[in-house]
Amino acid sequence: MINRLTIIGLGLLGGSIGLAVKKHLSHCQVTGCAHRDGSLKAAKETGAIRDWTLDPAIAVREADLVILCTPVSRIPQWIERIAPHLKPGAIVTDVGSTKTAIVEAGERLIRSPAHFVGSHPMAGSEQKGVAVARADLFADAACIVTHTTQTDPIAADAVEAFWQTLGCRIVRHTPVDHDRLVALVSHLPHAVASALVAVQETASLDLHGRGFLDSTRIAAGDPELWRDIFIENRGNLVSSIDLLTRELFQLSSLLKMNDARAIQEWLAKHALRRSKL
Amino acid sequence: MINRLTIIGLGLLGGSIGLAVKKHLSHCQVTGCAHRDGSLKAAKETGAIRDWTLDPAIAVREADLVILCTPVSRIPQWIERIAPHLKPGAIVTDVGSTKTAIVEAGERLIRSPAHFVGSHPMAGSEQKGVAVARADLFADAACIVTHTTQTDPIAADAVEAFWQTLGCRIVRHTPVDHDRLVALVSHLPHAVASALVAVQETASLDLHGRGFLDSTRIAAGDPELWRDIFIENRGNLVSSIDLLTRELFQLSSLLKMNDARAIQEWLAKHALRRSKL
Numbered sequence: 001m002i003n004r005l006t007i008i009g010l011g012l013l014g015g016s017i018g019l020a021v022k023k024h025l026s027h028c029q030v031t032g033c034a035h036r037d038g039s040l041k042a043a044k045e046t047g048a049i050r051d052w053t054l055d056p057a058i059a060v061r062e063a064d065l066v067i068l069c070t071p072v073s074r075i076p077q078w079i080e081r082i083a084p085h086l087k088p089g090a091i092v093t094d095v096g097s098t099k100t101a102i103v104e105a106g107e108r109l110i111r112s113p114a115h116f117v118g119s120h121p122m123a124g125s126e127q128k129g130v131a132v133a134r135a136d137l138f139a140d141a142a143c144i145v146t147h148t149t150q151t152d153p154i155a156a157d158a159v160e161a162f163w164q165t166l167g168c169r170i171v172r173h174t175p176v177d178h179d180r181l182v183a184l185v186s187h188l189p190h191a192v193a194s195a196l197v198a199v200q201e202t203a204s205l206d207l208h209g210r211g212f213l214d215s216t217r218i219a220a221g222d223p224e225l226w227r228d229i230f231i232e233n234r235g236n237l238v239s240s241i242d243l244l245t246r247e248l249f250q251l252s253s254l255l256k257m258n259d260a261r262a263i264q265e266w267l268a269k270h271a272l273r274r275s276k277l
Numbered sequence: 278m279i280n281r282l283t284i285i286g287l288g289l290l291g292g293s294i295g296l297a298v299k300k301h302l303s304h305c306q307v308t309g310c311a312h313r314d315g316s317l318k319a320a321k322e323t324g325a326i327r328d329w330t331l332d333p334a335i336a337v338r339e340a341d342l343v344i345l346c347t348p349v350s351r352i353p354q355w356i357e358r359i360a361p362h363l364k365p366g367a368i369v370t371d372v373g374s375t376k377t378a379i380v381e382a383g384e385r386l387i388r389s390p391a392h393f394v395g396s397h398p399m400a401g402s403e404q405k406g407v408a409v410a411r412a413d414l415f416a417d418a419a420c421i422v423t424h425t426t427q428t429d430p431i432a433a434d435a436v437e438a439f440w441q442t443l444g445c446r447i448v449r450h451t452p453v454d455h456d457r458l459v460a461l462v463s464h465l466p467h468a469v470a471s472a473l474v475a476v477q478e479t480a481s482l483d484l485h486g487r488g489f490l491d492s493t494r495i496a497a498g499d500p501e502l503w504r505d506i507f508i509e510n511r512g513n514l515v516s517s518i519d520l521l522t523r524e525l526f527q528l529s530s531l532l533k534m535n536d537a538r539a540i541q542e543w544l545a546k547h548a549l550r551r552s553k554l
Contacts, residue, residue, distance in 0.1 A: 122484055122485070122486035123486060123487075124486065124487075124488070141486060142483065142484045142485070142486070144484060171483060171484060173480075177480070180481075181478065181480050181481040181484055182481070182484065184476060184477055184478065184481040185477060185481040185482065185484050185485050185486075185489050186484075186486065186488060186489065188473065188476070189473055189488055189489055189492040189493070190488070191525065191528055192469055192473060192492070192521075192525070193492055193551075194528075194543065194544055194547040194548070194551075195521055195524040195525050195528065195547075196465065196466055196469060196521065197547040197550050197551045198524045198543075198546075198547050199461060199465070199517065199520040199521050199524055200461055200462060200550075201458065201461065203450075203454070203458050204457075204458040204459070204461040204462040205462065205550075205554070206419065206448060207399055207419045207421060207448060207458055207459065207462050207463075208399070208419070208462050208554060209399035209400060209401065209418060209419070209462075209463065210400070210401075211401070211463060211466055211467070211494075211495045212462050212463065212466055213554060214491045214492070214494050214495065215466040215469070215470055215491070215492050215493075215494070215495060216466070216492075216551050217488075217491050217492070217551075218488045218491065218492060219547050219548060219551040220548050220551045220552040221548060222548075223541050223544035223545035223548050224541060226544050227537055227540050227541040227544055230532060230540055230544075231532075231535065231537050231540065234532040234533070234535065237532055238529050238532050238533060240476065241525050241526075241528065241529050242529075243476040244469075244472055244473065244476050244525070245522045245525055245526070247472040247475045247476055248468065248469070248472050248518050248521070248522055249518075249522070251468055251471075251472065251518065252515050252518050252519075255507060255508075255511040255514055255515050256511070256515060258508065258511065260504055260508050263504050263507055263508065264500050264501060264504040266471065266475075267471055267500035267503050267504055267507075268500035269475075270471040270472075270474040270475050270496050271471070271496060271497050271498065271499075271500050273474050273477075273482075274470075274471075274474045274493050274494075274496040274497045275497040277482070277485060277490060
């Protein structure tokens, strides 16, 4: 039973968790913690948290569940800061878009009778900050929960139940599989959206329709946040870019051969797959 | 003054023009024509057209303006069919996503005192058919009107005024410039969206969030329609794919060098450009 929740990092995701908990787990007392008080005061005002502190030790000492919602590059150091202050049985999770390094740090630094389980709810926005947080951000979103040989099954159950309460659909993966799959379905589309913007002339950009706007919306996302994700998952992202460019070169070959039938088959195959989502 | 309008091809675009004309140019009598009566009957029922015929000669003989809204590969043959039956002073335009071959055919086959002016309103949907037509499809859309050495200035003015009445913003280009610019801002994003779907594993697709949905929405578009566009504009599309893959290889190099600062600059530059749209 999660009666006390601590959210570390009150941006879009941390703030939305707070609002969703208020709605779906109203008995739960939510404390906020961050390295600066600006976002904490804003989160308190929107009702995403009940109280806050800048002191990690105070923030987590009574928490049943701690959720790390900072940029991915800062999660390991927050794990170090809170690990000594967790109560027995406390569970720590995160919302980071990469998992291998974070889960490694979590499992190394947080030891039984406390537990670390990695999470990644596939929800977000190109906008950032607690001001755009919403209670329904997680509704119908996939949430990957990482399972390793060290994962405590009871802690994993609790983390999965928590995300389900917020509306998520749970998918289990190892951290390594997570990082490969999310490179394909999230990090690659972000890189491609930026590249699509990059290659535009001023005159072509002036002609943009709704198709271009939708296909590049994510390119407007926070550059620092995405720099961290790209750097953290760079091996998988490079492989994903290779796959995509190979696919585009195949299309180029069909175009050069003027092979209308093969181009239609290529388009039809992927149109069907996309329309099923 | 356009008192009689003939729309040839009653799909999403033809149907939306009919509905928009009914709203903004209610004095105008709209006739529909197509190679089959199914879409014409549906268009008549939605109010997009007032009457219809399968006979091109009857369809255009009293028309002040004829708009060709069929797939791009069929526009030249429709120009051939209607050209002998136009009244003096009639203007013919089209909504094709490629312009070089269409404008060449239009200017060759439609001679003074009738006139051809190419158009391309940047509006559409991944859905097709008159059932999804909307009167506001063209609101705030860019509409490219092609100008060549042969373009009649009075006819071009009339075509531009027509699209402005429907809510479009006019941009003038030569057919050659149009095809290069639209390859970048429309045909390339479609190819990339399909390729993004193509490279997904079943397990990665299962994790898709809103970012993936938005960035691949256009991949669900009609494969036959897009095959025609890709084939027609294949030279420019191949060049655009080259530009994009070069941009992605540059990103790959930065990732391999673990160059966080350069990656952030790359992301920030394009995020800023995108957020201004």
